[in-house]
Amino acid sequence: MAGLATSFGSGAMSNSMDDIANDAEAVLIIGSNTTEQHPVFGTMLRRAVNKRGLKIIVADPRKIDITEFAVLHLRHKPGTDIALINGLMHIILEKGWEDTAFIEERCEDFDAFKETVMNYPPDKVAEITRVPVEQLYQAAEILATNKPMAVIWAMGITQHTVGMRNVMSLANLQMLLANMGKPGSGVNPLRGQNNVQGACDMGGLPNVYPAYQPVINEEAQKKFQDAWGATSSLKVGRTVTEMIPDAAEGKVKALYILGEDPVMSDPDTNHIRHCLEACEFIVLQEIFPSETAPYADVLLPGVSFAEKTGTFTNTERRVQMVHKAVEPLGEAQPDWWITAELAKRMVAAGGGRQIAAGPYAGWDYADSDAIMTEINALTPSYGGITHARLEKGERLQWPCPNVEHPGTPILHSKQFSRGRGKFMPIDHVDPAELPDADYPFFLNTGRVLYHYHGGEMTRRAQGLMEVYGQPLIEVNPEDAARLGLNGEKRVRVTSRRGSIEAEAWVTDRVPPGMVYANFHFPEASANELTIAALDPVAKIPEYKVCAVKVEAVK
Amino acid sequence: MAVNLTIDGKPVEVPEGTTILKAARMHGITVPTLCYHKDLTPTGNCRICVVEVTGQRFLQAACVTPVWEGMEVKTHSERAVGSRRKTLELMLANHPQDCLTCDASGSCELQDLAYEYEVEVPQWGYKGTRYVTDSDPNPFVRVDFNKCILCRRCVLACEEIQARNVWGIGYRGFEEVIVAGADTTMLDARCESCGQCVAYCPTGALTNKMSYGLGRAHQVTKVTTTCTYCGVGCQLDLEVKDNRIIGVSSNPDAPVNGMALCVKGRYGYDFVHHPDRLTRPQVRRYLLEGGSKSRQGSSWDWVETDWDTALDITARKLVATRDTDGPDSIGVLTSAKCLNEENYLMNKVARQVIGTNNIDHCARL
Numbered sequence: 061m062a063g064l065a066t067s068f069g070s071g072a073m074s075n076s077m078d079d080i081a082n083d084a085e086a087v088l089i090i091g092s093n094t095t096e097q098h099p100v101f102g103t104m105l106r107r108a109v110n111k112r113g114l115k116i117i118v119a120d121p122r123k124i125d126i127t128e129f130a131v132l133h134l135r136h137k138p139g140t141d142i143a144l145i146n147g148l149m150h151i152i153l154e155k156g157w158e159d160t161a162f163i164e165e166r167c168e169d170f171d172a173f174k175e176t177v178m179n180y181p182p183d184k185v186a187e188i189t190r191v192p193v194e195q196l197y198q199a200a201e202i203l204a205t206n207k208p209m210a211v212i213w214a215m216g217i218t219q220h221t222v223g224m225r226n227v228m229s230l231a232n233l234q235m236l237l238a239n240m241g242k243p244g245s246g247v248n249p250l251r252g253q254n255n256v257q258g259a260c261d262m263g264g265l266p267n268v269y270p271a272y273q274p275v276i277n278e279e280a281q282k283k284f285q286d287a288w289g290a291t292s293s294l295k296v297g298r299t300v301t302e303m304i305p306d307a308a309e310g311k312v313k314a315l316y317i318l319g320e321d322p323v324m325s326d327p328d329t330n331h332i333r334h335c336l337e338a339c340e341f342i343v344l345q346e347i348f349p350s351e352t353a354p355y356a357d358v359l360l361p362g363v364s365f366a367e368k369t370g371t372f373t374n375t376e377r378r379v380q381m382v383h384k385a386v387e388p389l390g391e392a393q394p395d396w397w398i399t400a401e402l403a404k405r406m407v408a409a410g411g412g413r414q415i416a417a418g419p420y421a422g423w424d425y426a427d428s429d430a431i432m433t434e435i436n437a438l439t440p441s442y443g444g445i446t447h448a449r450l451e452k453g454e455r456l457q458w459p460c461p462n463v464e465h466p467g468t469p470i471l472h473s474k475q476f477s478r479g480r481g482k483f484m485p486i487d488h489v490d491p492a493e494l495p496d497a498d499y500p501f502f503l504n505t506g507r508v509l510y511h512y513h514g515g516e517m518t519r520r521a522q523g524l525m526e527v528y529g530q531p532l533i534e535v536n537p538e539d540a541a542r543l544g545l546n547g548e549k550r551v552r553v554t555s556r557r558g559s560i561e562a563e564a565w566v567t568d569r570v571p572p573g574m575v576y577a578n579f580h581f582p583e584a585s586a587n588e589l590t591i592a593a594l595d596p597v598a599k600i601p602e603y604k605v606c607a608v609k610v611e612a613v614k
Numbered sequence: 615m616a617v618n619l620t621i622d623g624k625p626v627e628v629p630e631g632t633t634i635l636k637a638a639r640m641h642g643i644t645v646p647t648l649c650y651h652k653d654l655t656p657t658g659n660c661r662i663c664v665v666e667v668t669g670q671r672f673l674q675a676a677c678v679t680p681v682w683e684g685m686e687v688k689t690h691s692e693r694a695v696g697s698r699r700k701t702l703e704l705m706l707a708n709h710p711q712d713c714l715t716c717d718a719s720g721s722c723e724l725q726d727l728a729y730e731y732e733v734e735v736p737q738w739g740y741k742g743t744r745y746v747t748d749s750d751p752n753p754f755v756r757v758d759f760n761k762c763i764l765c766r767r768c769v770l771a772c773e774e775i776q777a778r779n780v781w782g783i784g785y786r787g788f789e790e791v792i793v794a795g796a797d798t799t800m801l802d803a804r805c806e807s808c809g810q811c812v813a814y815c816p817t818g819a820l821t822n823k824m825s826y827g828l829g830r831a832h833q834v835t836k837v838t839t840t841c842t843y844c845g846v847g848c849q850l851d852l853e854v855k856d857n858r859i860i861g862v863s864s865n866p867d868a869p870v871n872g873m874a875l876c877v878k879g880r881y882g883y884d885f886v887h888h889p890d891r892l893t894r895p896q897v898r899r900y901l902l903e904g905g906s907k908s909r910q911g912s913s914w915d916w917v918e919t920d921w922d923t924a925l926d927i928t929a930r931k932l933v934a935t936r937d938t939d940g941p942d943s944i945g946v947l948t949s950a951k952c953l954n955e956e957n958y959l960m961n962k963v964a965r966q967v968i969g970t971n972n973i974d975h976c977a978r979l
């Protein structure tokens with residue numbers, strides 16, 4: 061998100077899933093296991109291949125399912141995305157396929173960028189990425205000559221110490237080819253969770269208020285001070301990847317955690333456990349006693365999506381209604397009610413913090429519609445997105461500044477949010493930890509079709525467990541033979557931070573020298589192994605690359 | 615190019631290449647269908663939509679026959695209706711007589727047509743089941759090919775919607791049957807368990823195993839909502855009976871996904887009623903006893919309590935931490951699983967009440 065914000069001024073997916081499926085001539089899928097992680101969008105792309113010959117290029121170290129529908133699979137070495145993109149752009153410039161008019165009219169800083177890209181001739185790129193030179197030429201031609209072309213990515217691009225630079229490289233590619241602002245084009249980060257877009261939009265980030273109004277901006281601070289009667293400082297707060305480690309150092313004393321399971325989802329689980337143990341007070345608002353619950357002091361029972369009414373915002377900025385279908389279980393309460401009740405009590409307790417009067421200072425909400433009214437008033441891009449409009453069947457994608465506005469399916473169509481698109485010169489940098497003699501394998505991590513994230517929900521879904529009931533570690537057949545794994549055997553995977561044992565799935569989905577593990581099962585979670593090395597700006601951990609050793613369990 | 619024709623005596627004008635079925639529907643004239651579905655390529659194989667076209671020797675399948683200039687169509691001529699009745703009779707002769715206990719009763723298109731055309735099972739009919747019921751081990755899809763009318767919607771849904779090609783046609787003549795892969799199990803045929811085939815099946819041949827026996831169409835309330843799993847934002851209908859979700863069905867008006875869902879969206883709902891759910895607030899015993907924090911012995915036990923107690927304790931602890939160690943000594947993690955409205959309030963409680971920008975969620979994870 062920070063990467064796109066730098067290049068274009070907005071961090072969101074620029075296009076919509078249906079315009080990509082209907083109008084793109086080609087797509088580059090890089091770092092997205094689309095058919096397993098965004099399955100219905102994956103099927104939309106497969107349909108587009110079957111029905112109208114959409115050309116898909118997949119760049120991924122793993123032979124993920126969507127490669128079956130691809131015209132080309134670039135199986136680059138983990139952590140070499142920048143070199144790969146620069147190499148493709150080098151060929152595009154060499155062949156004169158760039159869109160000079162677009163670059164001149166709508167972008168800036170092209171020369172410095174071009175100078176950097178010139179340092180990535182195909183031979184050198186092939187050496188860094190292990191992608192053969194012929195494939196680089198094939199890919200560059202397909203991407204440059206089939207327009208519009210959309211780039212699609214997910215955590216495979218962002219979860220690196222160079223995550224932000226990876227994203228800016230893809231933004232460079234799309235500016236170079238003028239694939240911005242029209243149907244079937246664009247920069248399209250697929251957001252993982254059902255409402256991760258909304259959580260960002262609503263100010264669930266340490267650097268911004270709702271609608272990305274920066275906390276360091278005095279005007280924004282004044283706006284919320286006036287509205288709420290009190291607000292936070294001009295200093296950017298801590299990210300999740302800083303907050304929890306800071307608990308171990310005594311800088312963070314208390315955590316209020318809503319529906320998040322750091323023990324499963326954060327890197328380097330052993331360290332996370334240590335940090336949570338050190339924290340003086342943890343209140344956990346959850347629907348299940350998660351793996352984090354043993355560290356909590358208070359457990360507040362929230363409800364699932366089926367027990368409350370409100371809105372989610374999907375990956376393409378589309379706001380949609382969620383409707384209560386069943387009554388909350390037992391004494392559980394909707395999460396908005398719990399947060400409001402807690403806030404009321406904290407305000408009533410007074411103490412050292414004064415809250416002045418303000419039009420939105422209070423905490424009395426009859427329902428989530430009343431909260432949305434407050435959001436409309438303080439969140440410019442959601443100004444016109446009301447429950448009433450959604451209930452009438454209106455289809456709204458933000459920005460939607462007022463109730464007459466029809467919403468915005470495609471961003472950046474006339475100009476970029478920041479004015480001109482900014483080319484960034486980006487150089488390849490190695491991941492924080494590479495295989496060596498002691499830890500000779502790459503570890504790549506992620507999810508599988510049948511489970512979701514830390515698995516709190518899907519491990520409690522009987523049918524999903526029947527199909528995928530235990531953690532599997534993907535091991536290439538060549539490695540399996542070398543390790544003495546005959547068929548299905550258990551392996552021990554060890555990094556400098558931890559060790560797990562699980563059954564091996566011997567498959568050429570992973571290349572030799574790489575194993576893949578998921579973090580759905582507490583008995584063998586990939587995050588026992590992952591490294592908490594962060595992107596310096598985005599503070600995102602390098603989940604996609606670290607070094608491990610693999611042994612057969614006798 | 616526009617084409618002029620008459621349907622049931624009514625003159626209509628439609629674009630060239632339009633099928634009789636579409637032309638009729640465009641003008642509010644009903645032609646019954648069974649194998650046809652607007653999302654799928656028409657195959658014309660069930661013969662329910664046959665209509666009489668003046669000058670044609672045979673009845674024409676309306677779903678696949680394009681109109682022509684001057685065409686005269688009778689959708690409910692004696693001959694067309696008689697043919698439909700005979701077709702239905704043949705289908706029912708080869709169909710179990712278990713509507714009383716069938717899960718699809720009330721949402722079965724074959725049952726609706728039999729009702730409309732007053733067709734009963736012929737006396738010479740039903741010779742007993744030919745296939746094992748619940749014949750596939752897939753945990754989500756209940757297969758009962760005794761109820762299959764070979765309309766091929768499942769085959770097309772898998773091919774054209776899911777693009778996975780699990781289902782096909784096996785054997786010939788009276789032995790013809792739908793098969794997964796080369797007549798293996800669905801999962802072995804690389805089924806992704808999306809349930810698209812179930813959503814498009816017009817009878818009880820493919821039903822949702824998790825919902826089996828729990829309620830039929832007229833007994834459930836459908837609540838349209840947005841899926842809780844990934845960021846695609848599929849909309850779906852939760853089927854509710856007695857305050858319990860008993861199934862999920864596709865909502866054809868869903869903006870992003872139409873009828874399509876994935877295995878988690880369609881079948882991953884049972885966590886909602888899982889016995890592990892937290893149903894009462896709980897606090898560690900040391901908090902009730904007023905002692906200092908200890909992870910040892912019974913003072914670290916969970917004690918169930920009421921909302922007032924739990925919220926008061928939490929508010930007191932957070933206010934004390936804020937006032938003693940400063941607002942930035944508190945961290946707030948909001949949730950990408952929760953509503954926009956809830957995330958907004960988490961942002962407000964962090965910034966207004968606590969006074970910190972230490973708020974984040976799993977966007978990075």
